[in-house]
Amino acid sequence: TPVSFPTWPWQHWAAERPSEVALSFEDQQFSWAEVAAQVESYAQGLLEQGVKRDQLVTVVAPNSAQVVWLLLAILRVGARFAALNPRLSQAEIDSQLAQLQCDYVWYPAKCEFSLGQYRRVQLLPATQPRVVPVTWQPSRAATLTLTSGSTGQPKAVVHSAQTHLASAQGLLAWMSFEQGDSWLLSLPMFHISGMAIVWRWLYRGARLALCTPANFDHALTKVTHASLVPTQLQRVIASEGAASLKLKQVLLGGAAIPVRLTEQAASIGIGCWCGYGMTEMASTVTAKPADSSAGVGAVLPNRELMLRDGEVLVKGETLCLGYYRNKTIFPVSDEEWFATKDLASWHDEELHIIGRADNMFISGGENVQPEDIEKVLLAHPDVKQVFVLPIDDEEFGQRPVAIVEAKGQFSKSLQQALADYMQQEVTAFRRPVRYMALPTDLQAGGIKLSRKQLANWLAE
Numbered sequence: 001t002p003v004s005f006p007t008w009p010w011q012h013w014a015a016e017r018p019s020e021v022a023l024s025f026e027d028q029q030f031s032w033a034e035v036a037a038q039v040e041s042y043a044q045g046l047l048e049q050g051v052k053r054d055q056l057v058t059v060v061a062p063n064s065a066q067v068v069w070l071l072l073a074i075l076r077v078g079a080r081f082a083a084l085n086p087r088l089s090q091a092e093i094d095s096q097l098a099q100l101q102c103d104y105v106w107y108p109a110k111c112e113f114s115l116g117q118y119r120r121v122q123l124l125p126a127t128q129p130r131v132v133p134v135t136w137q138p139s140r141a142a143t144l145t146l147t148s149g150s151t152g153q154p155k156a157v158v159h160s161a162q163t164h165l166a167s168a169q170g171l172l173a174w175m176s177f178e179q180g181d182s183w184l185l186s187l188p189m190f191h192i193s194g195m196a197i198v199w200r201w202l203y204r205g206a207r208l209a210l211c212t213p214a215n216f217d218h219a220l221t222k223v224t225h226a227s228l229v230p231t232q233l234q235r236v237i238a239s240e241g242a243a244s245l246k247l248k249q250v251l252l253g254g255a256a257i258p259v260r261l262t263e264q265a266a267s268i269g270i271g272c273w274c275g276y277g278m279t280e281m282a283s284t285v286t287a288k289p290a291d292s293s294a295g296v297g298a299v300l301p302n303r304e305l306m307l308r309d310g311e312v313l314v315k316g317e318t319l320c321l322g323y324y325r326n327k328t329i330f331p332v333s334d335e336e337w338f339a340t341k342d343l344a345s346w347h348d349e350e351l352h353i354i355g356r357a358d359n360m361f362i363s364g365g366e367n368v369q370p371e372d373i374e375k376v377l378l379a380h381p382d383v384k385q386v387f388v389l390p391i392d393d394e395e396f397g398q399r400p401v402a403i404v405e406a407k408g409q410f411s412k413s414l415q416q417a418l419a420d421y422m423q424q425e426v427t428a429f430r431r432p433v434r435y436m437a438l439p440t441d442l443q444a445g446g447i448k449l450s451r452k453q454l455a456n457w458l459a460e
């Protein structure tokens with residue numbers, strides 16, 4: 001059954017459950033009636049500044065209540081919302097804004113970028129009480145989310161309210177998120193994992209919780225749901241407040257999820273879901289409650305998935321409208337299916353991700369899948385995060401190098417310990433020839449480290 005709201009989801013909930021808490025931000029709370037009224041006012045405010053139907057407004061900011069108001073108000077006037085990672089460099093921001101050819105930008109009062117050449121829009125309440133003359137049309141282009149892939153310029157993935165809601169519906173058919181539950185906006189809205197949280201909230205009419213970055217750990221103790229990448233969960237488990245968490249469910253994804261991590265979480269009462277997804281499919285495609293297997297579960301409702309020569313192909317109601325270039329939406333693929341470049345296999349009705357086809361390299365005639373080596377290294381108790389990349393080698397063509405973020409000190413003795421450990425665990429051609437510390441400045445980019453950036457760093 002398709003997802004159908006008779007009107008804007010927040011107006012629907014404002015009619016159904018007006019006084020229920022919808023949104024919380026630190027000590028502030030907004031009911032659904034208040035959310036609907038605020039959005040109406042901000043939408044009118046946007047119209048008064050000249051924002052029109054089908055125009056694109058790009059938000060360059062970390063998560064905040066304002067960014068949520070902007071998303072809803074932008075949708076309400078029939079315009080489109082895009083968000084950029086505020087931790088990008090000025091050059092990257094310039095290039096992404098040029099690519100988007102947006103009509104307006106929004107950025108917070110203290111912003112380090114020079115965005116002077118763009119028309120700036122502000123979040124202002126209405127000065128005249130008029131009704132915004134745009135009706136709910138869920139299949140129209142609504143959001144653009146940039147996704148970097150492993151090479152080249154990021155692509156701007158276009159979704160409609162319909163594809164986002166179809167994604168939310170399918171996930172919530174399996175994972176419970178009910179009225180009264182609250183999902184922390186624990187990942188950035190410029191990434192599909194954060195955007196998807198907002199649409200699950202809108203779909204279910206439950207609660208969305210926002211916090212300042214400094215309050216993140218405390219905010220986690222007050223919510224029932226959160227989405228985390230594995231490294232975040234690792235940090236949370238190790239933190240002091242871990243014992244006081246009342247998280248019912250944590251949805252994990254974005255990268256390989258070590259079984260040991262979800263087992264540790266379970267031992268302190270945190271129930272995890274493992275997910276596999278991508279921007280083009282509006283986040284999660286397969287999922288399962290975490291168990292003793294390293295797979296990513298089965299295909300959620302509203303999506304279809306198949307393997308062709310080991311590669312994951314996907315389609316369905318959650319597939320995006322296309323990529324945005326030159327003010328035009330281009331289909332993501334010439335065929336019905338979208339080819340993900342992820343290699344996977346089925347075991348016991350469960351999908352197992354092997355790694356990305358474009359990460360693979362050849363060493364002395366053998367295929368090396370970096371993710372295979374990373375999995376083994378991640379199982380070592382002193383390793384927090386690790387990336388395996390090829391370096392050129394006269395004899396073998398290429399050989400693996402491990403770039404490690406250690407839980408403690410990255411020392412000579414850790415390097416030796418890892419080499420000894422790998423000696424036991426994997427065949428010779430898979431053993432990294434060198435262990436290097438992950439440079440801290442490369443961790444700042446976003447939620448995912450770019451292998452391309454790492455490769456550039458390695459080349460230097």
Ligand code: 4YB
Pocket residue numbers: 147187192193196227228229251252253254255256257274275276277278279280282283284285296340342353355356448
């Ligand atoms: C994986 C992978 C996995 C993705 N194993 N490789 O709401 C969610 O589903 C969510 C919750 C918590 C954290 C993240 C998410 C996401 O949406 C993640 C979606 C995402 O990462 N999209 S992406 O476009 O930035 O990258 C997609 C790629 O990431 C995939 O094509 C895979 O290569 C990789 N990936 N989940 C191994 N469980």
